[in-house]
Amino acid sequence: MNFMQALGAAWRERNSLLCVGLDPDPAKFPAHLQSRPDAIFEFCAGIVDATADLVCCFKPQIAYFAAHRAEDQLEALIDHIHARHPATPVILDAKRGDIGSTAEQYASEAFERFKADAITVNPYMGRDSVEPYLAHEGKGVILLCRTSNPGGSDLQFLEISGSGGKKLYEHVASLVAREWNASGQCALVVGATFPAEIARVRELAGEMPLLVPGIGAQGGDIEATVHAGCDTGAAGLMINSSRAILYAGGGEDFAAAARRVAQETRDTINRYR
Amino acid sequence: MNFMQALGAAWRERNSLLCVGLDPDPAKFPAHLQSRPDAIFEFCAGIVDATADLVCCFKPQIAYFAAHRAEDQLEALIDHIHARHPATPVILDAKRGDIGSTAEQYASEAFERFKADAITVNPYMGRDSVEPYLAHEGKGVILLCRTSNPGGSDLQFLEISGSGGKKLYEHVASLVAREWNASGQCALVVGATFPAEIARVRELAGEMPLLVPGIGAQGGDIEATVHAGCDTGAAGLMINSSRAILYAGGGEDFAAAARRVAQETRDTINRYR
Numbered sequence: 261m262n263f264m265q266a267l268g269a270a271w272r273e274r275n276s277l278l279c280v281g282l283d284p285d286p287a288k289f290p291a292h293l294q295s296r297p298d299a300i301f302e303f304c305a306g307i308v309d310a311t312a313d314l315v316c317c318f319k320p321q322i323a324y325f326a327a328h329r330a331e332d333q334l335e336a337l338i339d340h341i342h343a344r345h346p347a348t349p350v351i352l353d354a355k356r357g358d359i360g361s362t363a364e365q366y367a368s369e370a371f372e373r374f375k376a377d378a379i380t381v382n383p384y385m386g387r388d389s390v391e392p393y394l395a396h397e398g399k400g401v402i403l404l405c406r407t408s409n410p411g412g413s414d415l416q417f418l419e420i421s422g423s424g425g426k427k428l429y430e431h432v433a434s435l436v437a438r439e440w441n442a443s444g445q446c447a448l449v450v451g452a453t454f455p456a457e458i459a460r461v462r463e464l465a466g467e468m469p470l471l472v473p474g475i476g477a478q479g480g481d482i483e484a485t486v487h488a489g490c491d492t493g494a495a496g497l498m499i500n501s502s503r504a505i506l507y508a509g510g511g512e513d514f515a516a517a518a519r520r521v522a523q524e525t526r527d528t529i530n531r532y533r
Numbered sequence: 534m535n536f537m538q539a540l541g542a543a544w545r546e547r548n549s550l551l552c553v554g555l556d557p558d559p560a561k562f563p564a565h566l567q568s569r570p571d572a573i574f575e576f577c578a579g580i581v582d583a584t585a586d587l588v589c590c591f592k593p594q595i596a597y598f599a600a601h602r603a604e605d606q607l608e609a610l611i612d613h614i615h616a617r618h619p620a621t622p623v624i625l626d627a628k629r630g631d632i633g634s635t636a637e638q639y640a641s642e643a644f645e646r647f648k649a650d651a652i653t654v655n656p657y658m659g660r661d662s663v664e665p666y667l668a669h670e671g672k673g674v675i676l677l678c679r680t681s682n683p684g685g686s687d688l689q690f691l692e693i694s695g696s697g698g699k700k701l702y703e704h705v706a707s708l709v710a711r712e713w714n715a716s717g718q719c720a721l722v723v724g725a726t727f728p729a730e731i732a733r734v735r736e737l738a739g740e741m742p743l744l745v746p747g748i749g750a751q752g753g754d755i756e757a758t759v760h761a762g763c764d765t766g767a768a769g770l771m772i773n774s775s776r777a778i779l780y781a782g783g784g785e786d787f788a789a790a791a792r793r794v795a796q797e798t799r800d801t802i803n804r805y806r
Contacts, residue, residue: 365596386684411659
């Protein structure tokens with residue numbers, strides 16, 4: 261699967277900019293799943309099967325699997341998505357960042373072992389820390405740009421000398437758009453809590469897709485996000501919601517409850533496109 | 534184990550600033566190990582047992598295990614180090630960086646699952662992406678500051694407005710020294726290929742330990758590194774060498790060959806302290 265083509269097709273054919281983030285926290289699972297040996301897989305597969313026709317992509321967050329020694333369940337989950345929902349691209353949210361030879365190992369982990377279609381990457385170590393991911397043709401490489409957490413400003417909001425007042429996150433957006441994205445594989449992460457900054461990144465990034473976490477549990481405003489971030493085709497966004505969808509219901513109907521919230525979220529997004 | 538105390542004791546008692554980086558690449562293993570099911574563990578344990586009395590710490594790089602579905606061998610390796618060489622702290626080189634709840638999962642992965650004594654962390658997402666690691670009392674949190682790869686300059690060398698000409702990596706060093714290190718758990722990563730920058734970080738970071746990759750295979754100069762980076766007690770450095778030690782010998786004597794190179798490297802470092 262070519263990530264960018266699959267994403268574009270999902271935007272059009274599903275009429276959805278919604279990305280469901282798979283951050284499985286066993287403490288929040290419904291009681292009937294708690295004792296199952298593959299509870300993480302079963303919970304996530306339930307969410308996936310209930311929402312796949314409503315989303316443009318899924319985004320499993322690897323830390324939630326790794327902390328529970330559940331890499332095998334993450335492999336099974338991504339296999340399941342590819343088998344049952346072959347048109348739905350999978351972003352491995354890993355935020356890796358390391359130099360050449362080690363980055364090659366991380367790229368192998370993401371694309372060969374887990375078979376993800378895209379990965380999130382941290383830009384702090386610069387271009388040669390990103391190239392090993394780009395070497396995997398057709399895979400998406402989604403660079404952290406402006407993050408939605410309070411400490412996101414500590415570095416990202418520093419103003420760069422001689423740049424005409426650009427902040428670090430703006431510099432990252434320009435650098436990726438102008439230099440790192442020659443093969444068209446790149447996208448950027450921009451938090452939904454800062455619509456003015458989404459607009460600024462859109463201005464600098466041209467038509468590059470933006471992955472926008474921070475709606476739902478983190479409180480970002482959907483209308484402002486859509487107005488600020490869509491590309492010229494009223495698409496261009498992967499608007500992520502995790503907890504608000506995953507834990508919409510607490511019982512055996514958790515998947516149906518997740519579907520209801522996913523549908524509402526997709527429809528709310530579409531209302532403002 | 535309290536990481537900083539154990540590191541200080543290892544500097545004194547072993548008289549060594551050498552950190553051996555465990556970046557196992559099965560393609561480079563001696564032939565007699567190639568077919569073993571736990572080849573990664575056996576290779577690394579062989580290196581560890583041959584060099585533990587010569588080092589101040591070990592630094593397994595998680596990508597080399599994850600790309601080979603060998604997390605279980607990484608768990609076994611760190612257990613092995615703690616059991617056989619209980620005075621030797623273990624840094625998990627993972628360069629994680631994510632927000633609060635996800636960072637908590639990564640901290641749990643590093644400190645509870647893998648039982649590492651310290652972890653490397655990327656500072657791009659700011660203070661609240663670092664706090665969940667600091668919440669694990671006594672664990673070390675080693676922030677990327679100035680990295681030794683060519684692209685390291687792309688962001689780290691940007692000059693910050695209104696800072697009196699400080700570059701981003703200098704800002705990170707100051708921020709960690711003045712604000713993030715209140716509990717004394719922090720250290721910084723500074724590449725050996727830039728001795729003037731190691732000296733600058735030492736100036737900004739006070740007595741904080743510095744993890745210095747880039748000697749050996751990456752070509753950093755040991756004399757310049759030691760002169761630039763030691764603290765006032767002629768210690769303060771974890772000088773990492775990986776490939777030059779791990780692959781010093783290609784046959785059944787790989788561990789003895791690694792020991793010889795580790796001893797030479799330790800002694801060369803000590804000559805300049």
